[in-house]
Amino acid sequence: xxxxxxxxxxxxxQEAETVTLSCTYDTSESDYYLFWYKQxxxxxxxxxxxxxxxxxxxxxxxxxxxxxxKAAKSFSLKIxxxxxxxxxxxxxxxxxxxxxxLVFGKGTRLSVIA
Amino acid sequence: SQTIHQxxxxxxxxxxxxxxxxxxxxxxxxxxxxxxxxxAGRGLQLLFYSVGIGQISSEVPQNLSASRPQDRQFILSxxxxxxxxxxxxxxxxxxxxxxxxxxxxNGTRLTVT
Numbered sequence: 001x002x003x004x005x006x007x008x009x010x011x012x013x014q015e016a017e018t019v020t021l022s023c024t025y026d027t028s029e030s031d032y033y034l035f036w037y038k039q040x041x042x043x044x045x046x047x048x049x050x051x052x053x054x055x056x057x058x059x060x061x062x063x064x065x066x067x068x069x070k071a072a073k074s075f076s077l078k079i080x081x082x083x084x085x086x087x088x089x090x091x092x093x094x095x096x097x098x099x100x101x102l103v104f105g106k107g108t109r110l111s112v113i114a
Numbered sequence: 115s116q117t118i119h120q121x122x123x124x125x126x127x128x129x130x131x132x133x134x135x136x137x138x139x140x141x142x143x144x145x146x147x148x149x150x151x152x153x154a155g156r157g158l159q160l161l162f163y164s165v166g167i168g169q170i171s172s173e174v175p176q177n178l179s180a181s182r183p184q185d186r187q188f189i190l191s192x193x194x195x196x197x198x199x200x201x202x203x204x205x206x207x208x209x210x211x212x213x214x215x216x217x218x219x220n221g222t223r224l225t226v227t
Contacts, residue, residue, distance in 0.1 A: 033212045043152075043202060045218035052213055091157065097212045099165055101148055101173075106157035 002027045004094050006105035013082045014113050020067075021077045021108045023092030031097040034068065034075045039089040039107070048090070051075065079110075087112045116141035120205045120219030127226055133178075133192040135222050137205030140186065145207040147188040148216065149180055152202040161203075164188060165210075200226045 003026045013019035025034070036048040051059045051068050058066050063083075067076045079086055092105040120137045127133060139145050146165050150158040160173045162180035170180050177196050181189045188205060202223050206216040 031212070035215055043221050045204065045206070045216075047215045047217075050213070050215055093216075095212045099146065099210050100212070101146075101160050101163045102216055103160075104150075104158040 002029075002032075002094050002096065002103050004092050004103050004105035006090075006092055006108050008108045009106070010109045010111070012111040012113055013079070013086075015082055015084060017082055018078060018080045019082055019110065021079075021090050021092075021110065023075045023077070023105055025073050025075065025092075025094045025103075027073070027094065027096070029096050033095045033097075034066075035093040035095070035102065036064070036066070036075075036077045037091045037093060037104075038086075039091065040085075040087070045091075049077070082112050084112050084114060086110060116207070116217065118205065118207055118217055118219045120222060122222060123220065124223045125225070127195050127224065129197055129226055130194050133190070133195050133199070133224070135190040135203055135205075135224075137188045137190075137219055138186055139207045142186070142207070142209065144185060144210070146210060147182060147186075148206040148208070149188065149190050150204045150206065152204060152221075154201075158204065162190070195226045197226050200224055 005024045032053045034051045038046045049061045063080045089107045091107045093102040095102045117140045148163045149161040164182045204221045205219040208214045208216045
């Protein structure tokens with residue numbers, strides 16, 4: 001079974017600085033999809049960014065970008081120019097190529113210091 | 115555009131009472147539907163998912179059940195709640211295909227007393 005590991009339960013970053021959240025996963029599939037979700041204090045789950053495993057180019061969405069290392073099975077999230085509104089739980093998630101559910105990591109709680 | 119509605123937002127129920135949480139999706143047809151539970155400060159645990167009417171897959175054996183009576187309706191139920199059923203319940207939908215992300219409802223905070 002696929003597993004997703006987020007080794008950093010908590011992280012903090014100074015406002016306007018850059019922070020990287022780590023995620024590794026275990027799978028025997030070659031075709032799959034990876035996601036980062038943000039959960040602010042409201043507990044609404046918000047999609048931040050997604051990456052297709054067959055794409056070598058790292059996905060970017062404004063201040064958010066990923067470092068996807070397929071051989072290492074690593075999928076880290078970089079947040080640039082951190083803002084107070086970035087404070088949230090961040091979840092890494094994996095989905096296989098079939099019609100299967102997402103598998104989530106345990107999350108990283110990010111604090112942003114003014 | 116697609117929207118997902120989940121209710122109620124908050125629920126306090128005594129031990130042994132029944133439970134019914136409802137989730138509906140608008141603006142799409144034949145979605146995949148999911149129920150997740152999140153314990154305080156923890157990750158998301160998949161409880162049930164459905165790829166079609168009447169088709170339910172259970173990931174974790176427990177005191178809960180799910181039903182999909184209509185294409186865009188997903189219900190989470192229990193006949194008798196336990197204290198351990200307390201948590202934050204999230205409904206979600208996705209299109210078919212691995213590249214489709216999950217879109218979540220606003221969640222239900224359930225407290226069993």
